[in-house]
Amino acid sequence: MNLFAETRALVIGALNDMVAAGELPAGLDFAAVAVEPPRDAAHGDMATNAAMVLAKPAAMQPRAIAETLAARLKGRGGITSAEVAGPGFLNLRLAPASWQAVVRAVLGDGGKFGRSDLGRGTKVNVEFVSANPTGPMHVGHTRGAVFGDALASLLDFAGYGVTREYYINDGGAQVDVLARSAFERYREANGLSPEIAEGLYPGDYLIPVGEALKEKYGASLLDQPESVWLVDVREYATAAMMQMIREDLALLGVEMDIYSSEKSFYGTGRIEAALERLRGLGLVYQGKLEPPKGKLPDDWEEREQTLFRSTEFGDDQDRPVQKSDGGWTYFAPDIAYHYDKVERGFDVLIDVWGADHGGYVKRMKAAVSALSEGRVPLEIKLIQLVKLFKNGEPFKMSKRAGTFVTLRDVVEQAGADVTRFVMLTRKNDAPLDFDFDKVLEQSKDNPVWYVQYAHARVRSVLRKAAEAGIAVDDATLAGADLGKLGHEAELALARKIAEWPRLVEIAAKGQEPHRIAFYLYELASDLHAHWNRGNEDITLRFIQEDTATSQAKIALARAAGVVISAGLGILGVTPAEEMR
RNA sequence: GGCCCCGUAGCUCAGGGGAUAGAGCGGCCGCCUCCUAAGCGGCAGGUCGCAGGUUCGAAUCCUGCCGGGGUCGCCA
Numbered sequence: 254m255n256l257f258a259e260t261r262a263l264v265i266g267a268l269n270d271m272v273a274a275g276e277l278p279a280g281l282d283f284a285a286v287a288v289e290p291p292r293d294a295a296h297g298d299m300a301t302n303a304a305m306v307l308a309k310p311a312a313m314q315p316r317a318i319a320e321t322l323a324a325r326l327k328g329r330g331g332i333t334s335a336e337v338a339g340p341g342f343l344n345l346r347l348a349p350a351s352w353q354a355v356v357r358a359v360l361g362d363g364g365k366f367g368r369s370d371l372g373r374g375t376k377v378n379v380e381f382v383s384a385n386p387t388g389p390m391h392v393g394h395t396r397g398a399v400f401g402d403a404l405a406s407l408l409d410f411a412g413y414g415v416t417r418e419y420y421i422n423d424g425g426a427q428v429d430v431l432a433r434s435a436f437e438r439y440r441e442a443n444g445l446s447p448e449i450a451e452g453l454y455p456g457d458y459l460i461p462v463g464e465a466l467k468e469k470y471g472a473s474l475l476d477q478p479e480s481v482w483l484v485d486v487r488e489y490a491t492a493a494m495m496q497m498i499r500e501d502l503a504l505l506g507v508e509m510d511i512y513s514s515e516k517s518f519y520g521t522g523r524i525e526a527a528l529e530r531l532r533g534l535g536l537v538y539q540g541k542l543e544p545p546k547g548k549l550p551d552d553w554e555e556r557e558q559t560l561f562r563s564t565e566f567g568d569d570q571d572r573p574v575q576k577s578d579g580g581w582t583y584f585a586p587d588i589a590y591h592y593d594k595v596e597r598g599f600d601v602l603i604d605v606w607g608a609d610h611g612g613y614v615k616r617m618k619a620a621v622s623a624l625s626e627g628r629v630p631l632e633i634k635l636i637q638l639v640k641l642f643k644n645g646e647p648f649k650m651s652k653r654a655g656t657f658v659t660l661r662d663v664v665e666q667a668g669a670d671v672t673r674f675v676m677l678t679r680k681n682d683a684p685l686d687f688d689f690d691k692v693l694e695q696s697k698d699n700p701v702w703y704v705q706y707a708h709a710r711v712r713s714v715l716r717k718a719a720e721a722g723i724a725v726d727d728a729t730l731a732g733a734d735l736g737k738l739g740h741e742a743e744l745a746l747a748r749k750i751a752e753w754p755r756l757v758e759i760a761a762k763g764q765e766p767h768r769i770a771f772y773l774y775e776l777a778s779d780l781h782a783h784w785n786r787g788n789e790d791i792t793l794r795f796i797q798e799d800t801a802t803s804q805a806k807i808a809l810a811r812a813a814g815v816v817i818s819a820g821l822g823i824l825g826v827t828p829a830e831e832m833r
Numbered sequence: 834g835g836c837c838c839c840g841u842a843g844c845u846c847a848g849g850g851g852a853u854a855g856a857g858c859g860g861c862c863g864c865c866u867c868c869u870a871a872g873c874g875g876c877a878g879g880u881c882g883c884a885g886g887u888u889c890g891a892a893u894c895c896u897g898c899c900g901g902g903g904u905c906g907c908c909a
Contacts, residue, residue, distance in 0.1 A: 292852065302851065308889080315889080339852040340890070385909065425909055515909090542906065558906080569836060569905090576907040583909045611837045612904045635838075638902090679846080682838060684902080686845075695871055698858065706871070717868050763849095771847060774856085785873040788865070796868055832871070 315341030438463025
């Protein structure tokens with residue numbers, strides 16, 4: 254039940270009646286007509302811009318349209334008043350029964366309240382994390398993982414058919430480096446001193462891999478040349494890293510539907526097939542690139558190479574798909590992989606990348622546009638850096654010194670719920686400060702805690718009521734006499750709850766899960782405010798002498814709790830039962 | 834130098850065509866014999882980086898500039 258959508262339908266209906274009555278010209282487009290919460294609650298419950306939007310196409314004065322519309326709307330649905338204001342806004346007020354019906358709907362629908370069919374089952378592939386299988390996941394990956402997972406949940410909630418996917422970069426030079434690094438640890442396990450040369454991965458996490466290799470191969474590989482062991486060691490080490498990454502993701506509560514392998518595109522003709530398709534469209538050719546403007550790289554030399562004509566799609570220059578040694582650039586398997594996703598029948602592709610990959614957005618979008626012949630949009634969400642703090646002091650990270658903070662470090666110190674919520678309190682394209690002390694603070698300064706506390710308070714009320722012998726199961730509460738919820742403060746909370754379905758759609762359309770976190774904070778704030786009113790006005794407490802009154806008021810609290818719980822569910826955060 | 838992101842209250846950030854631009858923190862003043870005061874209310878605080886443009890209307894869209902960050906063929 255989306256009261257805003259329902260009211261908008263009333264407005265559209267009234268507009269159509271005006272057309273039929275000759276009060277508006279025929280053929281108007283009502284798409285831009287919106288019904289929204291007003292900026293200032295004093296203006297009313299909802300506001301529509303209909304008169305202002307239609308004034309120009311109808312060649313009429315906005316206030317004239319608004320006056321007629323107001324007259325037609327009064328009394329329809331739960332609309333009790335419609336007043337023209339400002340430049341042509343129409344401010345609407347709804348009867349208490351409308352808001353009470355929302356509370357009843359929440360109790361009836363439970364966690365499904367706010368679900369939408371906005372997506373109409375559109376098949377969306379969300380590819381995220383896709384960390385190289387060369388080591389543990391670090392903080393940057395953590396934010397990408399949380400964002401991608403929450404976005405996927407949000408889209409699912411809004412009616413899309415969502416697939417969570419991880420692309421394993423197991424085909425490039427970096428996994429050869431991994432193999433060499435693991436081989437040194439294997440030598441170490443055999444009692445030799447490892448030589449971690451410049452460019453190899455020095456982390457301790459490869460020590461157990463070396464030991465496992467010793468278990469498997471004994472000393473048999475020690476004197477062998479790289480050509481003998483590279484493939485096997487690489488395979489083993491990559492699998493071990495992926496195992497570690499899956500465990501890290503599990504710690505965060507992230508579960509992928511599909512893991513796709515870059516390697517599976519090599520030597521199978523799949524890269525060639527994708528490029529062949531592009532070549533057939535005249536988009537792959539042999540040619541030379543202009544040198545980059547500004548300062549040239551020291552070793553720049555012009556050479557002919559295989560290029561993808563991404564400039565056709567707005568990129569700054571065409572992009573090479575083959576290296577000078579004849580091997581593929583990373584871009585080539587990426588093209589094949591995205592072609593594969595298109596071929597699997599997705600209607601929309603979403604990639605979640607680190608912001609440092611921003612330079613590759615245009616070429617990837619170009620490739621998908623070409624491969625799908627413009628049918629499948631690719632949205633790329635860039636995730637900005639996470640800056641770590643402790644005691645307000647920046648945390649220095651250095652991969653070389655091995656002091657980089659892993660996902661595991663963060664989750665073990667802050668907990669998965671806190672980590673997830675905090676990482677969703679910023680837009681994906683804004684940098685995020687993560688302070689280990691602040692996120693664990695138990696006060697209203699900490700949004701995670703604040704929202705959890707609101708939910709815990711609702712649970713507390715339900716427990717107290719049950720102890721007092723009041724039936725508080727959802728079915729009973731849904732059947733309560735909600736007409737008793739007449740106080741302005743109670744209706745205000747109900748109005749906030751009523752915004753939830755609308756907010757879900759806005760967040761899903763914008764692919765912005767952070768909006769959920771901000772809404773939950775506002776809802777929690779309203780609940781805390783209402784709770785405190787009970788201090789001054791005993792009649793506003795949830796538990797009253799009279800059982801029927803108690804049930805009505807508890808229904809309101811429970812409805813808030815249900816929405817908080819659903820919202821936290823989208824963010825992947827467990828709602829707290831109590832704060833002890 | 835090209836491209837991308839950002840610039841909103843002292844600080845951290847929401848808002849991304851509509852009404853007098855919001856929240857939290859910090860500052861000041863209040864509220865517990867009462868379901869968790871780990872909370873709530875109020876006051877003070879703004880040339881929405883600058884300059885043009887589009888529009889009935891711009892923090893929001895367009896252009897240019899300034900400032901910060903990222904990135905720039907054979908690493909992914």
